[in-house]
Amino acid sequence: MPDAPPKRKITLTVNGREYTAEAEDRYSLADFLRHALGLTGTHLGCEHGVCGACTVLVDGEAVRGCLMLAVQAEGCQVTTVEGLANADGSLSPLQQAFMDHHGLQCGFCTPGILTTLTAYLRDRPNADEAELREALSGNICRCTGYDTIVRAALAAAGAMREGGQP
Amino acid sequence: MEGADGAPQGRQAGYAGGVKPAPFTYHRPETLAEAAEMAASLENARLLSGGQSLMPMMNLRYVAVDHLIDLNPVAELAGITIDGGRVSIGAMTRQRAVLEDETLARCCPVMREALGFVGHVQTRNRGTVGGSLAHLDPAAELPGLAALLDAGITLRSRDGDRTVAMADFPRGYMTPDIREGEVLTSLAFNAWPDGHGWDFREFARRHGDFAMAGAASLILLDRDGRIARAAVVLIGIDDGPVRLSDVERMLTGETPSDDLFRAAAALAADRPMAADALVTETYRRHLAGVLARRSLAVACARAANGGGHA
Secondary structure, rough: OOOOEEEEEHHHHOOOOEEEEEOOOEEEEEHHHHOOOOOOOOOOOOOOOOOOOOOEEOOEEEEEEEOEEEHHHOOOEEEEEEHOOOOOOOOOOHHHHHHOOOOOOOOOOHHHHHHHHHHHHOOOOOOOOHHHHHHHHHHOOOOOOOHOOOOOHHHHHHHHHHOOOO | OOOOOOOOOHHHHHHHOOOOOOEOOOOOOHHHHHHHHHHHOOOOEEEOOOOOOOHHHHOOOOOOOHHHHHHHOHHHOOOOOEEOOEEEEEEEEHHHHHHHHHHHHHHHHHHHHHHOOOOOHHHHHHHHHHHHHHHHOOOOOHHHHHHHHHEEEEEEEEEEEEEEEEEEEOOOOOEEEEOOOEEEEEEEEEEOOOOOOEEEEEEOOOOOOOOEEEEEEEEEEOOOOOOEEEEEEEEEOOOOEOOOHHHHHHHHHOOHHHHHHHHHHHHHHHOOOOOOOOOOOHHHHHHHHHHHHHHHHHHHHHOOOOOOOO
């Protein structure tokens, strides 16, 4: 067996907290979050950028966690699903809307959908249904049929317009 | 082993489980000169831009490299410059930035219309113009736009800059004219005059998928309403984008009409079309004709409307 490839130290901020851990150059950001940092809320489905389950926010923008290397996130601000709730632990309006409107069943795709919508609704709080469906086109859900997800997103957008955070 | 404090015990032990790409060494140049030097000197190296195509290929191990040169830190490669009618887009400009650039949308509205078809919001946040050109997927929108706009593609090496016309850039299936040691730096083209009409459309089973076929057109009308200048491109039908110079010649000097669009569409479809497991040549030819006809009709209507939305 050849020697294991060398690792390098990576420091980044996740959900407002600074972490330092080691990773091989080839580790994806999603694997790093899950396995080096123990933040298993980020899910990996296809691992080639199609399903959207691994979506996290890097410096505020939604990206595929499986298509970015951990080493590329050095010094970045990352937000995962674990970082979406309010400081007191209560659900964000978006999360609450997903509960209220049955926006999830098995929950596997949910972290990617919540992170995607968190960034999208922050930028476009007046998004209509067609825009939300387009924004969600990069996230695959095999349970809900999407309608309840769209309903939850519309409800969250409404709650945001009344002054809440996504 | 330095784990994150607070990480569950034993996580590190299973750490290798999720890894997909074959091992490589990651390089992080800060300047274009440094990147070009690395590209020239490192063996079996690939340049990493947005990673929305290369990373899946590496995860699936279609591609295995010894060195990965990350262009993301090279700030000088990102940005859109519009000077008079000349548009230059840096290779590391994100697809989202192109989609959202208001000045570009005014002087070259076909860009925004086409970028809406490129992947999804998450992939456009990372995906770049240069990455899409270098990857050269047959159905990709950005190479199609480059062909439509007679763009030049500039490459930097240790020896200096070289500019290739988009018409000469594809050398075969997913094989761009990029030589060893070259870094794609920008895409540049002359914007069409104010008042031109435009259209970009494609057919895919699901929005955001690679298209089975696509068509794009630019139309400039003269004072009498005749077509003074036309550019028409099909994507997804061959190894690279196909510029339809025969159709453009047919259109020039003519007055737009449904009969003209039908004749142009028939000519557009009268060429070899790729076939694959999902789309037969016959079906792709049908799609190409329909898309070309609709694209020309909309571009001409927009031109007749002074470049506004018809």
